Amino acid sequence: MKPAPFDYVRAASLDEALSALHEAGDEARVIAGGQSLVPMLNMRLARPSVLVDVMRIGELARIEHRKGMITIGAGVRQAQLERWAPLAGTLPLVASMMPWVGHAQTRSRGTVCGSFAHADPSAELPLALLALEGEVHLRSKKARRVLPAADFFLGMMATAAQPGEMVEAIGLPAHGIGTGTAFAEVARRHGDFAIVACAAIARPGGAIRLAVGGVADTPQAIALPDPSDPDFDDRLNEFAWALNARDDLHASARYRRDLVRSLGRRTVEEAVSCRS
Amino acid sequence: MPKLNRDTRTDVTFTLNGKKVTARSEPRLLLTDLLRHELGATGTHVGCEHGVCGACTVRIDGEPARACLTLAAQAEGADIQTVEGLEPEPGGMSPLQAAFREHFALQCGFCTAGILISLKALFDRKPGASEQEIREQLSGHLCRCTGYTPIVRAALAAQAQMREEEPRNA
Ligand code: FES
Ligand code: FES
Numbered sequence: 001m002k003p004a005p006f007d008y009v010r011a012a013s014l015d016e017a018l019s020a021l022h023e024a025g026d027e028a029r030v031i032a033g034g035q036s037l038v039p040m041l042n043m044r045l046a047r048p049s050v051l052v053d054v055m056r057i058g059e060l061a062r063i064e065h066r067k068g069m070i071t072i073g074a075g076v077r078q079a080q081l082e083r084w085a086p087l088a089g090t091l092p093l094v095a096s097m098m099p100w101v102g103h104a105q106t107r108s109r110g111t112v113c114g115s116f117a118h119a120d121p122s123a124e125l126p127l128a129l130l131a132l133e134g135e136v137h138l139r140s141k142k143a144r145r146v147l148p149a150a151d152f153f154l155g156m157m158a159t160a161a162q163p164g165e166m167v168e169a170i171g172l173p174a175h176g177i178g179t180g181t182a183f184a185e186v187a188r189r190h191g192d193f194a195i196v197a198c199a200a201i202a203r204p205g206g207a208i209r210l211a212v213g214g215v216a217d218t219p220q221a222i223a224l225p226d227p228s229d230p231d232f233d234d235r236l237n238e239f240a241w242a243l244n245a246r247d248d249l250h251a252s253a254r255y256r257r258d259l260v261r262s263l264g265r266r267t268v269e270e271a272v273s274c275r276s
Numbered sequence: 277m278p279k280l281n282r283d284t285r286t287d288v289t290f291t292l293n294g295k296k297v298t299a300r301s302e303p304r305l306l307l308t309d310l311l312r313h314e315l316g317a318t319g320t321h322v323g324c325e326h327g328v329c330g331a332c333t334v335r336i337d338g339e340p341a342r343a344c345l346t347l348a349a350q351a352e353g354a355d356i357q358t359v360e361g362l363e364p365e366p367g368g369m370s371p372l373q374a375a376f377r378e379h380f381a382l383q384c385g386f387c388t389a390g391i392l393i394s395l396k397a398l399f400d401r402k403p404g405a406s407e408q409e410i411r412e413q414l415s416g417h418l419c420r421c422t423g424y425t426p427i428v429r430a431a432l433a434a435q436a437q438m439r440e441e442e443p444r445n446a
Contacts, residue, residue, distance in 0.1 A: 001325040005282035008303035008349050012278075020279075031347070038345040039326040042306070049282075051303070053350065079339065103416030105330060105394060108339035109346065190415050 003041035007050045014139075017054050017166065022141040024050040026163035031055075033077055035102065035110035036118035054166070065090060065174065071137075073169045078107035078115070078125075090174045093132065093181040093199055097124040100183075103191040113167045116152070119159045122194040122214035124185070126153060130219045131199040131211035132172050139168040146171075153218035178204035180275030182267040185214075186259055188250070195251045196259035200271035208272070210236075210264055215243040215256050227269050236264050280349060290354045292317065293361030301348040308332045310348040311358060319359035319389050323418070330417035333390035334358050340397040340416075359389035362396060371441070372396060375434035381426045387419040395431050403439060407432060 011017035021028050029048040031037055032055055040046040054060055060075030063084055070090055072081060081087060082098040101107055101115070101124050115125040116136060129136070129149040136152040138145050138161055152160050161167060175181070185197040194214035201209045211221040222239045225232055240260035245253035280286050285300040292315065299314040308325075311317045311334070323329035325344045332343040335357040362370045369377070372392055382388045391414065398405050398413045405413075410431045414424060 002306070002309075003304040005302070005304050007282050008280040008347070010278045010280075010349070010352070031350075034347065034350065035327065035342070035345055038306075038347065041304075042325050042344070051347075055350070099412070103330075104398075104413055105333055105340045105342055105416040106327060106345070109336070109341045190412065 001042050003038075004044055004047045006041075006048055009050060009052045010056055011052055011054055012056055014054075014057055014059065014168075017052050017057060018139065018141040018164075020050065020052045021166060022164045024052075028052055028163075030074075030117065030166045032074060032114045033110040034114075035106045036114060036120070052166075060168070068174050070172045070174055071169050072112045072172070074111065074113040074167055076112050078102070078110045078112055079104075081112050082107060091128075091132075091172055092175055093183055093201070094125075094128050094172070096181075096183045097128055097199070100124050100185050100187070100190055100194070100197075106191075113170055116170055117159065117161065117167045119153055119155075119157050119218070120193075121156050121217050121219065122197065124183075124194065124197055124213065127197055127199050127211050127213035127219045129170060129172065130221050131201055131209065134170055134172040136167055137169040137171065138162075138165045140165040144168070150221075156217040176203070178276045180271040180273065182270035182274070184263050184267045184270075186263065193250065196256055196263055198260070198263045198267040200264075200267040202268070202271040202275040204275060208268055210239075210268055212239075212243065212260055212264065215245045215260060224268060227265060227272060232268075233261070233265070236261055240264070288348050288352050290351045290356055292356050293358060299348075303347065303349055305348040307334070307343040307346040307348050307351050307356075310351075311343065317358055317360055321386055321389055323386065328418070329387070330390045330394070331387055333393045333417070335393055335397050338397065338400070340394040340413075357393065357396075359392055362392060370396075371437045372399075372431075372434040375430040375437065376427075379426050379430035379433060381422060381430035383421040387417055387422075391417050391419070391427060395434070399435060399438060403435070403442075405435070410435075 009020045028050040031051045031053050060073040062073045064071045088095045136147045180202040182200045186195045197213040199211045208224045213219040240257040245256040247253050280303045287298050288301050289298045308322050321331040323331035327342050327345045334343045
């Protein structure tokens with residue numbers, strides 16, 4: 001339960017971090033809060049030969065709200081976002097999820113972007129990114145690119161980030177007036193892995209989007225009709241089957257499908273009821 | 277840029293319970309092992325070493341955190357408080373510790389150091405935390421022998437006493 005040896009670079013600037021990542025290629029991993037990476041190091045599920053610590057880079061620790069977009073830098077800890085005063089007004093969906101993200105003792109260190117880079121299929125923050133159709137800002141020594149959430153998550157703990165690239169920030173569109181959002185999760189306890197997590201968004205124009213985490217290898221989203229529509233339950237049921245739920249230690253596939261149907265309907269109804 | 281070589285032990289300096297300390301560590305050393313093996317501060321316990329049990333919880337810059345999920349190198353320059361830093365004078369007990377004894381909130385004591393640190397951090401930030409908030413904070417800890425009811429009782433009693441002593445926090 002001790003990490004295998006690695007070199008450790010404490011980057012003082014973004015340039016330094018990107019150069020170190022560039023040099024080491026796929027042997028390197030970024031360490032930010034370390035709340036997902038260090039368990040993997042301890043269990044030797046990850047054995048990088050270089051760790052690049054980005055937490056001393058001041059410019060990455062910022063949350064910015066500009067032109068309807070909230071940008072969260074790679075150095076922003078989850079607790080910092082949780083206590084960011086405008087959160088409830090600008091990202092109510094994220095605000096309602098925060099108590100479910102790990103525990104207070106891990107949110108204190110874990111970063112928001114780290115949760116995306118780790119891409120655990122049952123994690124809440126990636127679900128928010130997909131539900132809100134956010135974007136991921138990737139940066140390497142030579143280039144930068146911006147990917148929509150759906151193109152970033154490739155599979156269980158697999159993302160589109162290439163060797164030498166790091167998540168520099170993520171962008172989430174600020175809450176639109178009149179939009180309703182809702183979140184619900186079933187887990188053994190707050191902070192445990194989600195068995196099923198649902199996030200719903202109801203736009204004033206009538207569009208409804210439901211995103212589900214904890215079932216497929218990546219969070220998945222679907223557009224749905226109004227819950228009063230006779231097709232609603234069939235569409236949700238098809239979606240529940242299409243997620244290819246599996247049996248595991250925590251729950252059976254059938255239970256997960258049941259949860260997608262019941263929790264899915266409930267979150268959509270709640271989102272619709274707070275739409276105006 | 278400071279690059280620490282995997283085989284080289286370098287100095288890490290931070291504040292531990294109000295005193296500046298320096299210890300030698302290689303990059304892969306965990307903060308738990310630095311505290312216990314290099315500095316002899318064995319009040320911090322190690323259970324699971326992957327962030328699940330909370331036995332290793334210490335405060336890093338005021339926030340409760342898993343020392344087993346923190347590399348010693350990440351603690352450079354930080355302000356760290358461990359259970360040893362709770363006693364008001366050598367051999368004495370803080371109100372929180374006294375309440376744990378009074379209410380039988382520990383049996384084997386393995387989980388206790390981490391829980392005390394988490395509760396202290398909660399009450400410092402939010403002296404009037406509700407029972408619900410106390411329970412949420414405790415959800416980051418596993419106790420396998422006492423059970424949580426006496427722990428919650430002790431936390432509430434300590435909170436009441438601390439607020440009596442320092443009414444401006446009320
Ligand atoms: S030893 Fe750190 S959480 Fe269990
Ligand atoms: S007192 Fe024994 S584990 Fe909590």
